[in-house]
Amino acid sequence: MIKAKQPTILVVNDDGITAPGIKALMHAMKDLGRVVVVAPDSPQSGMGHAITIGKPLRLDRIELYDGIETYRCSGTPVDCVKLAVTKIFKGQKPDLCVSGINHGLNNSINVLYSGTMSAAVEGGIESIPSVGFSLDDYTMEADFEPCIKFVKEIAVQVLNNGLPIGTVLNVNFPVGDKIKGIKICRQANAKWAEEFDERMDPYKRPYYWLTGVFQNNDKGEDTDVWALDHGYASVVPVQFDMTAHHAVSVLNSWKFDVQ
Template identity: 80%
Template sequence: MKTAKPNILVVNDDGITAPGIKVLIEAMAAIGRVVVVAPDSPQSGMGHAITIGKPLRLDKVDLYEGIEIYRCSGTPVDCVKLAVNKVFKGQKPDLCVSGINHGLNNSINVLYSGTMSAAVEGAIESIPSIGFSLDDYNLDANFSHCVKYVKELALQVLANGLPVNTLLNVNFPNSDNIKGIKICRQANAKWAEEFDERVDPHKRPYYWLTGVFQLNDGGEDTDVWALEHNYVSVVPVQFDMTAHHAIPLLNNWTFNV
């Protein structure tokens, strides 16, 4: 049964007890009826992984007063799938919000992000969806300057909707002096990975992933530029990964088979 207030699904990838999701829950509770389904442990960097080789657990817990909240043993995407199928029982929520992530998910990071993959799954389910991230990896990060923007963007999406198969990737600078919101494109950048090789007590090598963020984009319309200049970056994202501009080129190929 549809209530007067919008039904809002809150998910994340940092885990059900992360400070960022608590801030997001409080912000959404001022707007609508909140239901939380979040991983029981951190799932950063999981991308769009789903659990297929083992059973999933979904347990109702009492963490925040007045909020219906579930702890899931799976990935962020599993959380959305279970929320739609088992918690909402096919009555899809009016909005899906993911985060607030500890650390940026701008530029190429969107491909690796569990935060954004949860929001993408919401969009796949035809739910208007937003992923929120803050440029601060600390567990005691201060999210207070994000709250008014989180509320405003959620209200705008609820009021205006989003284009089909589209969601929003929202990133906040770590600054109390935010200048406003910039609608951006995803910057052209990549990670130049390195692996720090070490040796365990059994003389076997093991590796820590490290790397350097390489920006190959000087545009002033990108999410990287916006964040560097203390703006909230908002990038409309689509999960159709077809390179439409390449189809005419490939249609000119001659296949000798």
């Protein structure tokens, strides 16, 4: 009997190579295939889809986790995926890319700023089925154990079924040990009402801390915010084609007077 090929799984994150969240994700994936970890050498939260273009990148293999091929990268989460594909896998794409588990939610508008999700999106751009995972707990003491069975189940479904072309999954978990199940959702119309807390340094020069309050303007019961508020894991299919297709016909109705 011919043994089925073991899938190869790329594990990345934005919280850094030693973050508890990536350890939880890595151990969850060990049961599903060959795991390769490539992660930033320091926290990169809020980096979005940034790439490094003005300075050299370092990619070092390290012995950090027993039995796991692990690399530390000096760049952004997206750099990690790019280097993994070109230098580690030598163009032989992994079967799955998983990012996280992030310390803190990446629901609604947060997906645009998230290094966790941008790493998953980069995987999708490379035609790798990709998923970003996040937990509603920003602390380094976060308990990821209640998420693990859901993480595994979602990963298995993606390995078995693939994903629609141009799509990655954004998965968020509520905090606590009683996750009710999984809801397929749309992204809520919600955003941060941001402010900057102005302070003075010892030389009387102002500096600023970004603060804000999360505002949900969406009352729908099919959103990621609603699912999380009601104890469910939210799964939102995200596309990286950012064309507003519904607006094309509107713009085509404009009368441009230049030639």
